[in-house]
Amino acid sequence: MFKKPVASLKSFSPLRSSDRRRLRDEILASFPALKDMEPINDTPISAIIAPEGLQSAKFTSYIEEPGTLYTDGEGTPLWFKISSSKKDSMIVPTIYMLWRFPHLIPGLTTWNPVVDKLRNGADLMIPGVITAGNMPVHDLDESALVVIRARGNQYPLAVGTMATPGSVIASSRGTVPPRGKAVHILHVHLDQLWVMGSKMELPADWAQGSTEYVDASEYETDDEEDVEDEAGHGRDDVGHLAKDLKATCLSNPKGVAPAQNDQQSVDKDEESHRVEEDRVETLVDQGQEKTAIVLSTEEVDKYLHEALLQVLKFKITEGVSKEILPMTASTLYSSYILPNRARGHAAEADIKKSSWKKLAKWLKSVEKQDLIKCKDIKGELFLLGVNWNHPQLKTFGGHKTVEQQQARQAKAEAESSQASADEKVLEVLEAYRPNSNSADFFEGIGRSKDGYYTLTELRSFLAAYFKEKQLADPKNQRIIRLDGVLRGALGKKGEQVDRVPRDQTSDRLVSNMVLHHYIGYKGQQPRFVKGGVKPIQITQEIRTGRKTVTKVSGLEHFMIDVDTFAHELQVLCAGSVAITPLVGASPKLNLREVMVQGPQVKNVTEVLQEKGVPKKFIEILDKTAKKK
Incomplete structure (x- = not known):
């Protein structure tokens, strides 16, 4: 829901005391466990969930989901409410709030590689849920709130709603899990809602187990027979089946076990010792x-x-x-x-x-x-x-563990599901390339000065640099002291400044970089083009004879076939459609404009979004609207 910045965000305004009490009561009603909790550091629970200075603002997500956002006095998101008819009055805690109350909502556990997929905007698939051993899978109804934790960590990294009942997921324990979505993700660590806040460090007691993840693919065996057996493909002959089952108990002779910093080879004699009838x-x-x-x-x-x-x-x-x-x-x-x-x-x-x-x-x-x-x-x-x-x-x-086996299976399923979902899905990216002013900064952090970086990546680079060089002002963490490298990367022409607010650093860095964009299909190697994305233009106007027409141009930039698009509009709008050369465009570019009869802005917008065009790249000009 917050993979991309919200499409619109109203101004924040402080909540009145009565509104704050009403919100507090709503939260306590939605999460009754809060009522029985003891104060934290002498601070009452009610003052934590609805603190003084609480602010609210209406927003619309990039997928046109309306809602309300609640932040503390410093702008850190605490709660958000989804206001659509399907999820009316559902109030959801942000990751910041969930880190204060990590066990407020029942959770599912997944693997670290799957968390990376969630951060990229994917939903959690059923094979990505760890059900091995006694890992709990709560009996949650469809659409119930649930949090997602990474294996070995106690704090949630995502929150969403159940796409499949928990009983269905739990029933696959010990078997090959079915395909399909387990959780629709609403908010995930490091998404655009997270970056609106303080970007706090991980809690001190973050790890319940080793925070180091060992890639299960490093332990894959060349022998595929054990995989076949685990998938349930039996042999016709019982004797062969018994032999195969005996074989599956053997650790891979080529296998290795994960150590803290490396992996140690398993002694062959010890492996042989494990072979038993x-x-x-x-x-x-x-x-x-x-x-x-x-x-x-x-x-x-x-x-x-x-x-x-x-x-x-x-x-x-x-x-x-x-x-x-x-x-x-x-x-x-x-x-x-x-x-x-x-x-x-x-x-x-x-x-x-x-x-x-x-x-x-x-x-x-x-x-x-x-x-x-x-x-x-x-x-x-x-x-x-x-x-x-x-x-x-x-x-x-x-030895090779059940955990590694489940990780390999979950990783393969997640990659397969993601690949299927990404097939022929339009991808629009905006990235920045360093110029002469900011090149020294990127070389200083070990990054290429010829690379392309998203705004999220730039913010993470800056945060890491501030922390490494200890540039935050000891008296005010929101102020950054500029060293010699940062003066060139963040400074403006003719400006002499030694300190800048932290929240201005990314904007300053971007101003010393060159904007590029890429439009193509997911899975392809991006080829960035200088400049910003040229939006598709939808113009609604009245032609001679007082007839309203709707014109669409700029389709070629988004790899949309003009002839196919025109035919789809003709069928959808049940009206005549014409294709003409785009006025003012160079004949060499062969750009064309589609014109359909009638006020069809809504239909055109829906077709474009179905093809993967983000709404922020659709520009609408209504010349038929009456002037006030």
């Missing part, structure tokens, strides 16, 4: 042969212990332990141990099938081995520390 039960159901893996208690104990070693060596490492410990035993088990079981038969291991039966009993037995340190606090067991020099950790080589 597994029992395969053949069940008969209406003539169809099915298989079920049966693990012994000793095997379950072994697989769970290996999963714990995987977590302690590659996830809860010594470098990140200070940030995430102490940790509850339930979080350790559900968010770390279960996803880090080895692929194959080990993925069936569960604490209830172990010799200990209960999680606390198992962890206390591990503590007796001097591997971990636990403590019971108010009836709940916590993991406090790890013996990093323990021989078991020193000799453990690692």
Whole structure:
């Protein structure tokens, strides 16, 4: 919804006390959990959700969705209300507010590569939802609010509405997930709504697990038979099926396990040691042969212990332990141990099938081995520390995990779904290229002075540079002190200035760059052209005989076939259509104008938007309107 800047935004005005109380009551009614929360740093919850100085403004998104935006006194978005008839009176917290109350709304978990897709404007697909192990999938109705978290992080990165009921998504647990959308994204971290605010740093307790993502594609095997088995393509012969199931429990001989900064090769002898005989039960159901893996208690104990070693060596490492410990035993088990079981038969291991039966009993037995340190606090067991020099950790080589397998599958599905959605979709980009004044800045940050950069990228470059060089004024973080590089990049001709407001820096940088644009299909390599986008012009006027006509020009710039467009208008408008050379244009360009009878501005606009032309690049001139 905020992938692009809003089409229109009214002026912000402070809310009256009565309006602020009304909004507060509406929020509390929509999110009852807030009523039971204790004050945060002695600040009442009501003062956090609807603070003094709250402002509001009407807006219309780039997809023509009307709504109301609520910000604090400094302009940081806190809430927005969607005002369309389908989603009437739905009030939604922004990422800024969700970081204050990370568990306010039920959530789904996805992989980091999928979050990047969401930031690019995609909706969350069902295969992108992590359902492995005991990862929760709440039973949410269609259109219910839901947040999206990245694997291993506790704070939401997106908020949207359910496109598919949660029960449907949960039913695919352990199987190949169906295609289709899981969540319609309304707002995502780093989108245009986010950049309107303070662009705050990630919370200090951001990570519940390692914030470092290991690309699952690096662990792909050349052998595709295991993929075929996981997709449910069985063999006709039960003996071959048993053999295949046995093969799937083997870790990839070529595989590697993720480490904190690199990946360590798995010792072949240890891999061979994991090869064991597994029992395969053949069940008969209406003539169809099915298989079920049966693990012994000793095997379950072994697989769970290996999963714990995987977590302690590659996830809860010594470098990140200070940030995430102490940790509850339930979080350790559900968010770390279960996803880090080895692929194959080990993925069936569960604490209830172990010799200990209960999680606390198992962890206390591990503590007796001097591997971990636990403590019971108010009836709940916590993991406090790890013996990093323990021989078991020193000799453990690692294995390919369920988590990596799910990541690879989700990544492939997301890319496939995105590729299908992007096919023949028009893409309009505006980017800036450095000139002589700003070239030094880009070379200083390791970027090409001949590159093309979007406004979002420029803002991120500036923010990173300010932070690295510590250029924010200590007394006022909204003021940036200019060094020698920034004076050239942000300065205006003849201007002598040492400090500028932070919110002016991107505009100043853009003024020292050259605007370019690209119009083409998604997936193609952009070829930028100097200058801004020339909009399509729709002119409605009265011709001789008091007949109203609608003229359209500039279609060629957006790769729209003029003849096809004219035929579509003729059918849609049920009127005569004429195509003539564009008056005033060079004959070499062969630009043409389409004219259709009647006041057809609305129909023409709809056809253009269906073809992917953003509304901000459609210019309408109505010469029939009466002058006031």
